[in-house]
Amino acid sequence: MPNIVLASQSPRRQELLRRMGIKRFSVVVPHADESYPAGLSARETVALIARKKADAAARLAAPDDVVITADTMVFLDDKRLGKPRDEADALRMLTALSGRAHTVCTGVTVRRGERLVCFTVSTEVYFRDATQRELLGYIATGEPMDKAGAYGIQGLGALFIERINGDYYNVMGLPIEALCRALKTFGVQFFDGD
DSSP, rough: OOOOEEOOOOOOHHHHHHHHOOOOOOEEOOOOOOOOTTTTTTHHHHHHHHHHHHHHHHSSTTTTEEEEEEEEEEEEEEEEOOOSHHHHHHHHHHHHTHHHHHHHHEEEEEEETTTEEHHHHHHEEEEEEHHHHHHHHHHHSSSGGGGGGOOOOTTTGGGGGEEESOOOHHHTTHHHHHHHHHTTTTTTOOSSSO
16 A cells, blocks of 8 residues: 555545545645636636645655645636635625535645646535525634635535535545545555455
């Protein structure tokens, strides 16, 4: 079994690797330029940033390590919603999402030496109509403040999710089924007889 390196400080991504049955992995935090040119699609944007992270992470890992990088973004009407700057910004984002569908897109790069597997996964998320009082109550919990789009599907933000079309774990930040398929091409086994 190759040594796996997760190039992310996200506790959610670490939790998702453990949910996949990967108990032993190391964590590095690459410093990559996360800028991107205007005009890229959502998928192109997250793919580019995941690749930049992979290039930076390769310098922090051994050549034989299997390095995983990811970048997740929330898009509403093709406009990116990052992490809120403050509570007013969180309210602006959540109000815009209320009663509408948006897209969560993750780019993933798996790298071992010079070999790369890159892919993107998109999930449509449908918010129910929410009152301003509900949104303010949610913001008061503090949960939205460190999350793209100002909500966490795995936490109290789930109370606003009417339905999704696609991979739930992608919305958390790591599409684990697609990642499983990619890791298998690098010799990572998940079940006996794999």
